[in-house]
Amino acid sequence: MTKNRMMTVVLASVLSLALVLFGCSPTDANTITIDQNFSDIHNEFWAKNEVTQLVDMGVINGYPDKQFRPALEVSRGQAANLLSSALQLPEAPYEPIFKDVSSKSSHLKGAMSTYKAGIFLGKEDGTFGVADSLTREQMATVIVRAFGLEDTGEDIHFNDENRISESHREGVKILAQHEITTGKEDGTFDPKTAVNRATYVVFLHRAMVKTGKIEESQEIVFNKPPTLGNYETIRHEQNFVEVPISSTKKTYLRSNYYLQFAGEKTRKHAHSTDTLYTYTVGG
Template structure:
C-alpha cells in the first residue's frame, strides 16, 4: 500500500495552529507533523480528548497515504452522498481496502472508532513488519491481535504501563495523532529511491526506481549494449517499465531500445520528437508500435510521474524538438524523492544549460553530466547553479573523443562534488533516502590541471640613505625608528630613537586615526509579507524546516531564497 514518505526532520515549532496543544504536550510534535503534511486542517482547537469517528479516520488515513479524495463523489453507501464534502476520501479509503462498510450498505460515518479498529486501519494502510509482541488484553484469538502486534513491531505503539493495549477503548484525537505520525515516519524510513547508472561503454542508460514503485528507463546505450541493459534490468527484478525515455535519437542513447522493448512490458514511451533518418531510429519506432506503448513527445515542464504528497516525481525540465543540433534536442529529465533530486542532462550543450538556469530549478544533489563529460557541456556556471554533491559521467574507456575532458573534471572539482565514472567503476548505484543519498562505489579523484602562478612584479627599489629629513619624509612621511634601514643618527636631532618624525606635543608622530566601523546591514521588508530579507543569510535551504529558522513566515516568488520545490501548493509562497 503506498504511503506518505517525507522528510524526518522536526517541523518548525512556530507552525502550531491549535490553542489547546502546548509545546509541552507529549503529542505536540506528532500533531505538528500531521499539520505540516496536510493530514489535518487548521482550526481553533484540536480537541485532544474528542472521540474519533469512522468518517474522521477515513479522511485522515487517506490523506496520510496520499489518496486523492478532494473531489466529492457518490459513494456506494446509502448514507454517504455526494453532498458530503468528505465523500471522496471515504470512497478512496474503502477502495484502498483500509476501511469497510456494513452489510446493510451503510458506512455509519458518526460511529466511534476503538483503538483496536485503528490498529487494523493503520496495518492495512502502511507496510509494517510482522510482530510477535503481546499485550495482556489482546489474546492471539483477538481479531486485532495481528494488527496490534505490527504496530508494536514498528514502535508505533508501546501500549500502557500496565502491559495492556486497551483495544476496546474509544480512540481519541490524541491517540490518532500519535499512531498516524509514527506510522508515516516509519514508512519514510523504510523506503528509498535508486538511480542506476548502467555501464554501457560510450553511451548512456539510466534506470530510476522510484520510492513509490515506478521503474523509469532513460536511454539504452548502443545497439551492442542492448543485451547488457536487459540483463541489468532483469537483475533488478524489473518486469514492467512505467516509462522509457529516449532523450534524443543518437545511436549511443537509443541503440539498445529494441532489445528493451522486446524484453519488458513498457507502458509509456517518451521521445524527444527530433526526427532522424537512421535505421536505428526507425527500428526503435517500429519496436514501440509493436509493443503497444503510448508514444508521447513532451513539452518542457511536463510532469510524467508526480506524487506531490511524497515528493516522488519524474519531470521533463527541457524539450526542444526544433533544435538545429541533435544534442540540443536532448530531453533533460529530473527526478527525486523527499528532498533529494537527480538531474539527467542527456547530451545537452552549455547553451541549453544556460537556458535551463534561467527557466527552471536545476538544483540537484546528483547530476549525470551532459555529453559523456565533453567540454561542450557541464560549464562551471551551470554546475554552480546545480550545486551537486555527486557527479556521474557515463563514457567508454579509451574512447576516441577524449571523454571526459579535463575542463569538465576541473569544474566538478571546483564545485566540490564527488565524481563517479562508469568507465572506471562500472555500474553505479545511488540509493536515495529522505534527506541523504549514498553511492556504492569509490569516488574518482579528479585530476585537476596545475594552476599557472603569475610571476610577481618586482617591488620598486626604495633608497635607504637620505641627505636630510626633507628628503627622507618624501618616502617615509612620519620618519623612521631606530633599527629601520633608513635610520641615521645624524637625522635624529633629539636623540629619542626616532629620526625625522613629525612632531606633536610629545615630540612623537601623531597617532593614526581609528576608522569608524561601517554599520551592519539591517534586515529589510515585512516578515509577514514573504519579502523579508536577512542580509548575508543563506539563499538555498534543504527543506522548509531549515528555511523557517531564518524566514519564519516563508518567502514569496522573487525572494532570493524562494525555490519551487518548497512551494508545494504552487501558490507562489514557499514554506508559508
C-alpha cells in the same frame, strides 16, 4: 595570543552571533522555535511535535476558535478523511456502496478512496459507520493496511489480548511489532476505547515516519506569548466523551478531567423508564 587561538575566538564569536540572530542558542540546535498555533497545544503537551508537523503538512486542521481539541474522539469517517489526505490517495467517484455515505457527504472522499484502497471495508450492516467512534483495535487494523505493514514474526503479548476482537488481533500485533504502539503502561492495549485526535495523529505520524513517507521533525518549542501586566495563564485540558443516546445525533460530555464511558442500565418506573449512563472520571 597566537594566530590559531585568535582565529578560534573569532569563529566562536561569529557562531554565537549567528545563533542569536536566528533565535537559537548553542544548546538548542536540534529544536525549532515557532509561535503557538492552538491554545490547547502548548509546550507541555505530549503530542505537540506530531500535531504541529501534520497540521503544517495540511493532513489535519484545527478549529476556527484556535483550538485543536486533542481529546475529541475521532469518527471512522474523519479517520478515513485523514488517511486519504496523509497518503494522498486518488479521488474515487461516488458509488452507492454505503447506506450512510451520500454523494454530498463530507466523508465522501475519505470513505470512497480508502474503500477502493482496501483500508476501510465497511460494516456488516451495509454502512461505512462514518459517525461511529474509531476504536484502538480498528485504528491498528486500518493503519497496518494503509501503510502495508507486515508481520515480522516477533511475539507480542498484551495483558488484555483476550479482549481484542479476532478480526483485529493481527493488526494490533503487527502495529506493536513495528513499535508504532507500545500499549498502555499497565501492559494492556485497551482495544475497545475510542481514539481521540491527539492519539490518532501520533499513531499516523509514527507510521508515516516508519515507512519513510516523512522525516521526523525537530523538537518544537513554542515562543512565550507577550503579556501586559501581571498575567497568569490558567489552562484546562478539555476532554470530550460521547453519550450514546442516539445513532443519528451526537451528545457529548465535556470535562477538565479524563472521562470514559463505563456502561448503561435501564430503570423502570410506574410512568417512565430512565436510562442511566455511567462514566469514570480520572485525574
